[in-house]
Amino acid sequence: METHIIELNGLTKRYGGINVVDHLDLSIKKGEVFGLLGPNGAGKTTTILMMLGLIEPTSGISKVCGHNSTSNPIDIKRKVGYMPDRVGFYDDMTGLGNLIYIGQLNGLNKFEAKNLAIEMMKTVGLEKALNSKTGTYSRGMKQRLGLADVLIKQPEVIIMDEPTLGIDPSGINDFLKLIKKLSYEQGLTVLLSSHHLNQVQKICDRVGIFVKGKLLAQGHIEQLSEQLFPQTSHQIQISLKEAFPKTNGDEQALLQLVKAKHIAKNNNNIQVDCNKDFTPQIVKFLVDKNYSITGVHQKNYGLEDIYQKYFENKKHSADYGKI
Numbered sequence: 001m002e003t004h005i006i007e008l009n010g011l012t013k014r015y016g017g018i019n020v021v022d023h024l025d026l027s028i029k030k031g032e033v034f035g036l037l038g039p040n041g042a043g044k045t046t047t048i049l050m051m052l053g054l055i056e057p058t059s060g061i062s063k064v065c066g067h068n069s070t071s072n073p074i075d076i077k078r079k080v081g082y083m084p085d086r087v088g089f090y091d092d093m094t095g096l097g098n099l100i101y102i103g104q105l106n107g108l109n110k111f112e113a114k115n116l117a118i119e120m121m122k123t124v125g126l127e128k129a130l131n132s133k134t135g136t137y138s139r140g141m142k143q144r145l146g147l148a149d150v151l152i153k154q155p156e157v158i159i160m161d162e163p164t165l166g167i168d169p170s171g172i173n174d175f176l177k178l179i180k181k182l183s184y185e186q187g188l189t190v191l192l193s194s195h196h197l198n199q200v201q202k203i204c205d206r207v208g209i210f211v212k213g214k215l216l217a218q219g220h221i222e223q224l225s226e227q228l229f230p231q232t233s234h235q236i237q238i239s240l241k242e243a244f245p246k247t248n249g250d251e252q253a254l255l256q257l258v259k260a261k262h263i264a265k266n267n268n269n270i271q272v273d274c275n276k277d278f279t280p281q282i283v284k285f286l287v288d289k290n291y292s293i294t295g296v297h298q299k300n301y302g303l304e305d306i307y308q309k310y311f312e313n314k315k316h317s318a319d320y321g322k323i
């Protein structure tokens with residue numbers, strides 16, 4: 001049986017008559033890296049705060065590591081490490097000093113705290129900066145120290161709110177790889193809230209698209225496009241030697257064959273958006289009609305495309321529930 005370490009059922013938070021988190025159901029397995037994606041104001045932070053037991057839901061239940069977040073916030077605090085978007089440290093203390101202090105606040109004696117702090121700083125690649133004051137750390141180094149700060153509590157689950165804010169691109173890559181490695185090696189479950197889609201795509205096992213308090217779709221990236229755009233989940237691009245169509249009848253016949261509404265044309269290239277992979281049928285159709293094919297390509301939606309396309313569609317629809 002699969003173990004769900006995070007279980008949200010009907011989780012709702014109402015502010016000023018509006019459900020900013022609206023009957024949210026979400027299950028995350030042990031060891032999974034899950035990306036919660038959504039624009040500003042979607043309700044990501046409110047959801048996280050309910051999971052941590054820091055605010056009470058209006059209705060519904062949040063369970064993390066088997067504990068009810070609302071009735072057992074102390075147990076949640078023991079098992080869940082939370083990394084907010086900006087991590088604060090004492091700038092005039094060394095990185096090591098800051099971590100030892102956190103370790104002691106979490107019940108370790110000075111000796112244990114020092115040993116663990118050194119180990120965690122090595123884990124996050126800060127061994128050379130052990131004795132530098134955190135005031136001299138770069139933003140990326142501070143985020144790594146923030147991760148060490150979470151790890152020293154030896155959590156089962158790590159929740160991160162926009163963890164890469166303000167880090168330069170190569171620092172982001174290194175930081176995300178580190179998160180993935182930790183999850184893999186230590187079986188840590190990670191919930192990562194972000195609106196940086198490309199980054200999330202790189203390391204998450206699953207993602208959820210969260211808009212106006214509701215989870216619109218969740219799954220692996222490939223599944224998302226099928227859920228969100230059932231009619232156009234496969235984009236098939238064909239390059240031809242000559243322009244398409246030779247006759248109007250060809251275009252209509254191809255549209256009917258693949259049950260598509262529109263064929264996009266650009267010079268000698270065409271793109272057909274279909275609800276399944278019609279590549280063999282399209283190629284056969286064109287060959288039978290004596291077109292010369294110079295290239296065939298199936299484009300997969302990336303998370304950025306999925307997100308953009310979703311919000312483009314929303315401009316034409318008043319109802320977020322209808323896709």
Ligand SMILES: Nc1ncnc2c1ncn2[C@@H]1O[C@H](COP(=O)(O)OP(=O)(O)OP(=O)(O)O)[C@@H](O)[C@H]1O
Binds near residue numbers: 016038045
């Ligand atoms: N204490 C509060 N009182 C009233 N409204 C609130 C409160 N906290 C959050 N909200 C509202 O709830 C909505 C969701 O906010 P939340 O911070 O959870 O979104 P978010 O997805 O984390 O956005 P961001 O990425 O900008 O942090 C927003 O409209 C916000 O104004």
